[in-house]
Amino acid sequence: MSGPPIDGTEAGETAERDFLKVSGLRAGYGQARVLHGLDFSVARGEVCAVLGPNGAGKTTTLRALCGMIRGRGSVTLNGAELLGRSPEQAARLGVAHVPEGRGTFNELTVEENLRIGAHLRTRGRWRGRGERAAVAADLERIYEYFPKLRQRSRQAAGSLSGGEQQMLAIGRALMLRPALLLLDEPSLGLAPLVTRELFEIVRTVNQEERTTVVVVEQNAQLALDIAHQAHVLEAGRLVLSGSAAQIREDGQVAEVYLGVPARSGQGG
Amino acid sequence: MRSMTAVLDRTRHGRFALAALLAAAVAMAVPFYFAPFQVFQLTMVLVYAVALAGLNLLVGFGGQISLGHGAFFAAGAYTAAIMLDRFDTGHLATLPVAAAACFLLGLGFGVPALRLRGLYLALVTLSLAVFLPPLLKRLEAVTGGSMGLTVEKPQPPAWSGLAEDQWSYFVVLAVSAVALLVARNLLRSRVGRALLAVRDNESAAEVMGVRLSLHKTFAFAWSAMFAGVAGCLYTWVIGFVSPDSFSFVLSITLLAGLVVGGLASLYGPLLGAAFVMYVPSVAQDLSEAAPGVVFGLLIIAVMFVAPTGLAGLASRAGGAVARRRAGAAASDRSSVAEPPPESTSEPSAPRTPVDPESVEAEPVGAPPRTEKE
Numbered sequence: 001m002s003g004p005p006i007d008g009t010e011a012g013e014t015a016e017r018d019f020l021k022v023s024g025l026r027a028g029y030g031q032a033r034v035l036h037g038l039d040f041s042v043a044r045g046e047v048c049a050v051l052g053p054n055g056a057g058k059t060t061t062l063r064a065l066c067g068m069i070r071g072r073g074s075v076t077l078n079g080a081e082l083l084g085r086s087p088e089q090a091a092r093l094g095v096a097h098v099p100e101g102r103g104t105f106n107e108l109t110v111e112e113n114l115r116i117g118a119h120l121r122t123r124g125r126w127r128g129r130g131e132r133a134a135v136a137a138d139l140e141r142i143y144e145y146f147p148k149l150r151q152r153s154r155q156a157a158g159s160l161s162g163g164e165q166q167m168l169a170i171g172r173a174l175m176l177r178p179a180l181l182l183l184d185e186p187s188l189g190l191a192p193l194v195t196r197e198l199f200e201i202v203r204t205v206n207q208e209e210r211t212t213v214v215v216v217e218q219n220a221q222l223a224l225d226i227a228h229q230a231h232v233l234e235a236g237r238l239v240l241s242g243s244a245a246q247i248r249e250d251g252q253v254a255e256v257y258l259g260v261p262a263r264s265g266q267g268g
Numbered sequence: 269m270r271s272m273t274a275v276l277d278r279t280r281h282g283r284f285a286l287a288a289l290l291a292a293a294v295a296m297a298v299p300f301y302f303a304p305f306q307v308f309q310l311t312m313v314l315v316y317a318v319a320l321a322g323l324n325l326l327v328g329f330g331g332q333i334s335l336g337h338g339a340f341f342a343a344g345a346y347t348a349a350i351m352l353d354r355f356d357t358g359h360l361a362t363l364p365v366a367a368a369a370c371f372l373l374g375l376g377f378g379v380p381a382l383r384l385r386g387l388y389l390a391l392v393t394l395s396l397a398v399f400l401p402p403l404l405k406r407l408e409a410v411t412g413g414s415m416g417l418t419v420e421k422p423q424p425p426a427w428s429g430l431a432e433d434q435w436s437y438f439v440v441l442a443v444s445a446v447a448l449l450v451a452r453n454l455l456r457s458r459v460g461r462a463l464l465a466v467r468d469n470e471s472a473a474e475v476m477g478v479r480l481s482l483h484k485t486f487a488f489a490w491s492a493m494f495a496g497v498a499g500c501l502y503t504w505v506i507g508f509v510s511p512d513s514f515s516f517v518l519s520i521t522l523l524a525g526l527v528v529g530g531l532a533s534l535y536g537p538l539l540g541a542a543f544v545m546y547v548p549s550v551a552q553d554l555s556e557a558a559p560g561v562v563f564g565l566l567i568i569a570v571m572f573v574a575p576t577g578l579a580g581l582a583s584r585a586g587g588a589v590a591r592r593r594a595g596a597a598a599s600d601r602s603s604v605a606e607p608p609p610e611s612t613s614e615p616s617a618p619r620t621p622v623d624p625e626s627v628e629a630e631p632v633g634a635p636p637r638t639e640k641e
Binding site: 108 | 458461462464465467468469471472473474475476477478479480
C-alpha cells in the first residue's frame with residue numbers, strides 16, 4: 001500500500017506536517033473488516049476532508065480515531081498514540097468527536113450540553129478557579145459563533161431543530177478545546193442553506209483557533225470548499241489523495257466517486 | 269441578555285426559597301396537629317422518600333435499573349440495629365456507618381452493573397433482594413435470625429417536651445431534608461451532569477471525556493447509600509428489624525413507588541413515598557385482600573393517565589396554570605414588559621418555572637427532530 005504523497009503546502013517540520021499521522025489503519029466490526037490499511041497525515045491547523053460513497057468506511061475511520069472502535073496499525077496525534085485508547089482517554093488527548101447524527105443530550109439544556117463539553121476541563125490538572133472563568137469565556141465564544149444557541153441556552157436540546165442540534169454538537173466539541181476536531185457527516189439531514197452556514201462556521205473556527213479538523217462528508221463540494229487536503233475513500237482504501245483543489249479538478253475521479261459533474265467548476 | 273437571565277435566576281431562586289420556607293413551616297407544624305399514628309405514617313413517608321431519592325439517582329437520572337434496593341435498605345437497617353443492639357453505640361453513630369457500609373456495598377454491585385444492562389441488570393439486582401432475607405435468618409448470632417432485633421427508639425430530650433413519635437418525626441425530617449438536598453445538589457453538579465449525559469447518549473458522553481465506568485459505578489454507590497440511610501432511619505422509627513420486613517417485595521414496591529411518583533423528578537420521590545405509604549393502608553380499610561389489588565390497579569391507572577408519574581402530572585398542571593397566568597399578564601401590561609423575547613422568560617421551555625431542574629423521564633413533549641430546518 002503506497003502512502004499517498006502529501007504536497008508540501010508549507011515546508012515545515014515533520015511534526016507540524018504529521019500532526020495527525022495515520023499509518024496502516026485497519027478496523028472493522030466483529031468479523032467484518034471495513035478499513036484495509038489507511039495512510040494519511042494532516043498538518044497542524046489544516047482541514048482534511050475524507051470523501052467517498054456510502055459504506056466506504058468514512059465513519060469507521062473517525063470512530064477508530066476517537067477510540068469508539070478498536071483499530072490496528074498506528075494513529076498518532078502530536079506524537080501520542082491514539083489507538084488502543086478508550087474514547088474518554090482520546091478526549092483527554094484532545095480529540096473531540098462530533099458523531100454522526102449529532103449525539104446531543106436531548107433532555108439537558110443547551111447550556112448543560114455545552115458544559116458537558118468542558119467536563120474534562122473542570123477537574124484534574126485543569127481544576128481551579130482560573131479554568132472555571134476560562135470555561136465561562138469559552139461558552140461566550142461558542143455563543144458568538146452560534147448566536148442561535150445563546151437564544152436557546154435554557155431550552156432542552158431535544159427541542160432544537162436539526163441544524164441547531166448540529167451547531168450544538170459542534171459547539172460542545174469545541175468546549176473541549178480540542179487539538180483535533182472530528183466531524184462526521186455534519187450535513188446529514190440538513191437543508192443546503194443550513195449546511196452551508198455550518199461549514200462557514202467550521203471554516204471560521206479553523207482559521208481563528210487553528211484547530212485541526214478531519215471532516216467526513218458525502219457532500220463533496222461543501223467539504224472541498226473548506227478543506228486544505230482531501231482523501232477519497234472507497235471500500236476501505238484510499239484511492240485518491242491530494243490538495244482540495246487537486247481533487248476538485250480531477251474530473252474523472254470527481255465524477256465517478258463524488259457525483260460532481262466534471263469540469264463544471266464549483267457551481268453556485 | 270445575560271443580566272436578564274441573572275434576574276430571572278434570582279426570581280426563580282426567590283420563589284424556590286419561598287416555597288421551601290413554606291414547606292418547612294408546614295412540616296414543622298404537622299406533628300402538633302395530627303394523631304400519633306398519622307405522625308408515624310408521615311415519618312415513614314419521609315423514610316421512603318430518602319430511599320426513593322436514591323433509587324431515582326440510579327434509575328431516573330442514571331438510566332440503570334435496580335430491583336434490589338430493598339436489600340440496600342435492609343443492609344442499612346441491620347447495620348443500625350446491630351450497632352444499637354450489640355454495641356450500644358447510640359443512634360447518631362449508626363447513621364454515618366450505615367451510609368458508608370451501603371455506599372461500599374453499592375460500589376461493589378456497581379461493577380457488575382457496568383457489564384449488564386436492562387433486564388439482565390434487573391435480574392442480578394433482584395437476586396440480591398431474594399437472597400438477603402434467608403441470609404439474615406442464617407446469621408442468627410449477629411442478626412437475631414428470624415426473630416429479628418428489637419432496639420430502642422431515639423428518646424426525646426426532656427427539654428423538648430415532645431412525645432416519642434413527634435421526636436422521631438423531627439429527627440427523620442432533619443435527616444431526610446439533608447439527604448434530599450444532597451441528592452439535588454449532586455444532580456446539579458458536574459457529576460450529575462455527566463450522569464444525565466450518560467443516560468441520554470452513552471457514546472456521545474464518552475467521546476466528550478466522561479468516564480462511563482466511573483460514573484455508572486458511583487451512581488450505584490450513591491444510590492445504595494441513600495437506601496442505606498433510609499434503612500437506618502427505618503430502624504430508628506420502627507425500633508425493630510426482621511428478615512421478613514425486607515422481602516424482595518420491598519424492592520419492587522420501591523421501584524413501583526418511584527415510577528408512580530415520577531422518574532427523574534426531584535420531588536417525585538416524595539410523591540412516590542406517599543403513594544407507597546398511604547395507598548395500602550387506605551385500601552386496608554376496604555377489605556383484607558384489597559391492598560394488593562388497589563395498589564396494582566392504581567399503578568396501572570397512574571401509568572395511563574400520567575406516564576411521567578405524579579410529579580409529571582403536577583408539573584404539567586403547574587405549567588398550564590403558569591401559561592394561562594402569563595398570558596393574562598402579558599395582555600395586561602404588554603407595553604410595560606421588559607424587552608427580552610417571551611421565549612426566554614416564559615415557561616415555553618419544557619422546564620417548569622417553579623422548579624427549573626425537574627426533567628421529565630421521557631421527552632414526551634420534545635421528540636428529537638432529525639430532519640428539519
